[in-house]
Amino acid sequence: MYQARFRVDNEVAVVTGGGRGIGLACAEALGESGARVVIIEPDEQIGSAGRDALTAKGYAAELMLGDVTSSAQMTEIADTLAARGMPASILVNNAGVGSSGISSEDVDDELWLWMMNVNVNGVFWCSRAFGRHMIAARRGSIVNLGSMSGTICNRPQPQTPYNVSKAAVHHMTRSIAAEWAPHGVRVNAVAPTYIETPMVLAIPENGPRIEAWLRDTPMGRMGQAHEVASAVLFLASDAASLMTGAVVPVDGGFTCW
Template identity: 35%
Template sequence: MAILEELFDLTGRVALITGGARGIGLESARLLAEAGAAVALVDRDGEALEAAAADLRAGGVRCLAVTADIAEPARLPAVVEEVSDWAGAPDILVNNAALVQRVPATELTPDMWRQAMAVNLDAAFELSRLVQPGMVAKGGGAIVNIASIMALSGGGFYPIASYHASKGAMVNLTRGLAMEWGPLGIRVNAVAPTWIRTDFNRAFLDQPGVSEPLLASMPLGRFATLRDAAAAVLYLCAPAAAMVTGHVLPVDGGYLAH
């Protein structure tokens, strides 16, 4: 096997990816599968999930679709069990699913706040906790949390307090689990993407006066692509990153260099 192939070989690995029906989750699944992993996509949008899984399977990818709302903690053990029964215990976990609430802090109700934490933080912790024993039994694994540049800065372009708080907590959860589980062979890292024009936020970014200041804040002068973010996920899951843990990798066009 060539050195480059060896550095990114994920043959025999099983990846569980939340928010896998679209966006960074789906693009990450494509790259991980290209590297040889079997991919299990988890999403609450069953219709979009099945379409995404069918597209991957048509390309020869070994793929499982699991419809579940990860904000419901009681559902998560069954999700991990279903994936494990299908292909073996996950040795890759990508905590990608997220909820964004662009409203002033004074308009965030307690229920809205708890909902953001349930999706963006609580589910990431619970799934990490649930896959940990299987990873230990297999001799190690890789967890990648999809954070955000908003986890590492105050933003200031628009109000998004619940997202800031939950993603900031995810960054320190990443560090904490990396310290605790490193001796067990489990690497825990995070990717912090900048703005990406997706179906999820295209309408927002296309509003007059929104894109210009965002683009001006990034030295590279463009939004990130799904491939930009997914490539970082692939790297952190691959043997190429065997000595990387507790790291937050910005994919931000230089935004955080200010």
């Protein structure tokens, strides 16, 4: 009984930014658990590489090109899938951008608007587009990628725009969850710590920062993409059937202190 509740067999799972990193790990977790995965990426090369990695492992996966900052594109993709008889029943709002190291007084309009457009608007456009079909079907699960930065202020690097964008994702999660629960649609979020990816490790400024991050983490290490994906799979599945509006920390204890 219990193992079966973690399965998502024959569900259509859309993962934004699913071509690499945490998004690809989420797509793999869902595919391994039986879902038919649809990756949304604006970059065909990245998206194709992710799709091919999934299909090489025997998972049902396809790529649809689109930019989450375009509400029209997200609506078109959601409607196209529904017209094909495969409306999404799982949505992972993973696509996001990050930037740090700039003090608030030096943040320009372009950086602020870019961060909000991708991290906040993008999550809402996708939730609205795919959520309409979930409401019509009276079933569905949305999992948003928040961050522990939506709860705490990171140190030693300043990053107000990112922190604010993720705090917005957390409250958007709770707000939509409360609205859509009567329609059978659950909305939750995960709030990861620093995740050890090639991109993070390649940034020279992160060398001394990582030492500080680990001192602030009770578990004393960074996270791995698969650890975030495992939490996403749980929230997407019927194993979390009584959970909505939750923001689940996946942070090695960082927010305990």
